[in-house]
Amino acid sequence: MAVKTYLYNTNLRLSNNFVVSEFRCKCGKAHSTLISTELVKGLQQLVGVLGASKAIITSGYRCPAHDIAVGGNGAGQHTKGTAADVIFYDKQGKAISSKIVSCKAQDLGFSGIANIDSSSRPTRACELKYNLDLIFHTIQMSRPTRACELK
Numbered sequence: 001m002a003v004k005t006y007l008y009n010t011n012l013r014l015s016n017n018f019v020v021s022e023f024r025c026k027c028g029k030a031h032s033t034l035i036s037t038e039l040v041k042g043l044q045q046l047v048g049v050l051g052a053s054k055a056i057i058t059s060g061y062r063c064p065a066h067d068i069a070v071g072g073n074g075a076g077q078h079t080k081g082t083a084a085d086v087i088f089y090d091k092q093g094k095a096i097s098s099k100i101v102s103c104k105a106q107d108l109g110f111s112g113i114a115n116i117d118s119s120s121r122p123t124r125a126c127e128l129k130y131n132l133d134l135i136f137h138t139i140q141m142s143r144p145t146r147a148c149e150l151k
Contacts, residue, residue, distance in 0.1 A: 002037045003081045015044040023060030023084065027069070033061045034081030042108055043086060049104050050096055052088040059085040 006012065008030040010020045023035050047055050062070070062078040077083035088096040 003034050004037060006033045006035065008032060014040045017044060017047050017055055018057070022057040023081075025061050025063045025066050026059065027063055027066035029063065031063055034079075035061060036080075036082045039082055039084060042105075042110060043084065045108050046101070046105055046110075047088065049108065050088050050101065051091065052096060053091045053093065054089050056087045056089070057084050058087060 006020045008024070010033070012020045014020060014035065018040055020033060020035065024033050025031065043055065046052075059070075059078065060083075061081050062072065062076075064074040064079050067076055067079050068074045072078065086101075088101055090096050
């Protein structure tokens with residue numbers, strides 16, 4: 001997996017729907033951003049298969065300090081540039097169901113997907129990662145299960 005490093009002020013277009021600045025760490029410090037080319041390719045494909053009007057990166061690259069500050073261990077997939085938290089919107093501007101996003105993401109080869117929500121209402125954000133076990137909310141499945149198989 002190729003991961004590229006971009007300077008802080010870079011605003012290069014990575015694909016039709018994504019630019020480097022969207023993946024920038026939210027810590028506020030001016031440091032480089034790591035982004036996997038495969039992640040961007042997969043996210044762009046996901047926009048297409050979902051028929052999404054837009055995709056918003058709510059969290060992309062995280063420096064180790066910021067990863068720890070948001071509850072990570074400082075060495076997770078976000079710190080390697082191989083993960084992004086994304087909300088996809090349909091043509092009417094409504095967030096696409098995380099169940100649909102998760103299922104389509106698995107079909108495209110995303111191997112780790114977590115729905116980030118602490119309530120019982122439909123989840124609006126979906127965290128897409130490579131090389132992790134499939135996790136939904138706080139329930140860990142003992143075997144890989146397609147998102148669309150979960151009720």
